[in-house]
Amino acid sequence: MHRFESSLGRIFFFIDCMNSNNNNHDASSNQFVWNEANALWYAEEYGDHISNDLTIKNIELNPNDIILDIGCGTGTAAALASKICHKGKIYGIDPIETMINIALKNIDKALNVEFILGSAERIPLDNKSVDKVIAINSIHHWKDYKKGLLEVNRVLKSDGLFFISNDIVNNEDCGHGTGPLKTNKNIMDKLTNAGFTGIRLQDYILESDGIHIIQSRKV
Numbered sequence: 001m002h003r004f005e006s007s008l009g010r011i012f013f014f015i016d017c018m019n020s021n022n023n024n025h026d027a028s029s030n031q032f033v034w035n036e037a038n039a040l041w042y043a044e045e046y047g048d049h050i051s052n053d054l055t056i057k058n059i060e061l062n063p064n065d066i067i068l069d070i071g072c073g074t075g076t077a078a079a080l081a082s083k084i085c086h087k088g089k090i091y092g093i094d095p096i097e098t099m100i101n102i103a104l105k106n107i108d109k110a111l112n113v114e115f116i117l118g119s120a121e122r123i124p125l126d127n128k129s130v131d132k133v134i135a136i137n138s139i140h141h142w143k144d145y146k147k148g149l150l151e152v153n154r155v156l157k158s159d160g161l162f163f164i165s166n167d168i169v170n171n172e173d174c175g176h177g178t179g180p181l182k183t184n185k186n187i188m189d190k191l192t193n194a195g196f197t198g199i200r201l202q203d204y205i206l207e208s209d210g211i212h213i214i215q216s217r218k219v
């Protein structure tokens with residue numbers, strides 16, 4: 001396992017075997033394989049990472065919004081969003097049961113948040129049912145980003161917004177190695193190909209941490 005320290009202080013881990021041949025052209029990066037064990041490690045080390053707070057503070061959320069957080073991890077962003085969208089609803093999905101269990105344990109039951117086992121490639125929600133989709137440090141982990149983008153498009157209402165947020169690691173990319181989503185430009189091109197519009201990139205920095213947010217809109 002390699003340990004790689006970003007210019008802004010965040011540590012990313014990669015698994016050697018993932019850097020070898022990757023025959024899946026729709027895979028988002030040299031993927032780190034999520035399992036129950038590293039979910040516990042991630043929750044402990046980064047579950048409440050500042051990127052969640054930075055994202056929720058810097059995207060346009062309204063009280064009535066219905067939000068989907070894909071790859072919600074321990075549910076930090078969903079809990080923060082629920083305070084703003086207090087008349088709406090937040091769905092957090094993650095394919096790792098341990099993450100969902102931690103998120104359920106962390107959340108105040110009174111909040112309007114629901115955590116569901118699910119993946120970007122198979123979102124357990126109805127067509128045109130959400131106003132905004134968020135993916136924080138998540139898209140590089142999707143098994144098939146093309147399927148994921150189709151799913152995001154399916155569940156978003158017309159004019160709905162999609163926010164992809166990633167830590168700033170090497171200025172242009174997000175520290176996930178090679179792959180079709182290596183740079184912001186790559187991600188923005190894939191969004192264009194998938195039919196999203198109004199695509200724009202903005203960086204947000206707080207002391208030694210920073211995120212790129214790519215915003216796009218469903219037509």
Ligand SMILES: C[S@@+](CC[C@H](N)C(=O)[O-])C[C@H]1O[C@@H](n2cnc3c(N)ncnc32)[C@H](O)[C@@H]1O
Nearest residue numbers: 034071072073096119120136137138141142143
């Ligand atoms: C780096 S963590 C980020 C967690 C959280 N969004 C955060 O920023 O704290 C990546 C998350 O993506 C999830 N993930 C992995 N494969 C996924 C997929 N195919 N669809 C959706 N989420 C996935 C992982 O289980 C993990 O919780």
